[in-house]
Amino acid sequence: MKEENNSTTTELNQGNAVKIYSKKAILGFSIIFAPIFGGVLLRQNLIDDNKKKEANIVLVTSILFTILTILIVNSMEKATSLLTYLLNMGWGLILSEYFFKKYFPDNSHVYKNIWKSLFISIAITIPFLLAIIYSPSE
Incomplete structure (x- = not known):
């Protein structure tokens, strides 16, 4: 009987738990797209948890991380995608390891599916990539 009560309590806690994006999702979006994408996911987590400030x-x-990345990469004589990814990884680690752990210290979360956010991120990124590819070079 006691085991049944424990499983029921666990199910109730999961039903009331706030669904959030995982640390891995925040880090991945920060690296692949830009820190602002990971930041938006983490922001959504905090809004869902009623932490608007x-x-x-x-x-x-x-x-700011995204702007710093742009400024640093553009200040180099020869910009490389490796530098961009390394900076994005650094900023993403700060978002996922510092901020995520600060606001969501326990690991008992129900995680959201990333597909909708992934499609939105790709849709936002495609016009920028096309502009870079088809812009006249000097």
Whole structure:
């Protein structure tokens, strides 16, 4: 009987748990796309957990990380995608390891599916890639 009560309690806790994007999703979006994409996922987690002030801090931080990446890469004589990915990884690690752990310290979360966010991110990124590919070079 006691085991049955424990499993029922666990099921109830999972039913009331806030669904969030995982640390891996935040890190992956930060590396593949840009830190702002990972920041938006983490911001959504915080909004879903009723932490609006913290959500805005994370968003501003991820915007600053993205701007810093652009400035650093563009200041180099020869910009490389490796540098961009390394910077994105560094910023993504800060978002996923520092901010995520700060606001979601326990590991008992139900994670959201990333597919919708992935399709939106790709849809946002494609026009920028096309503009880079088809822009006249000097």
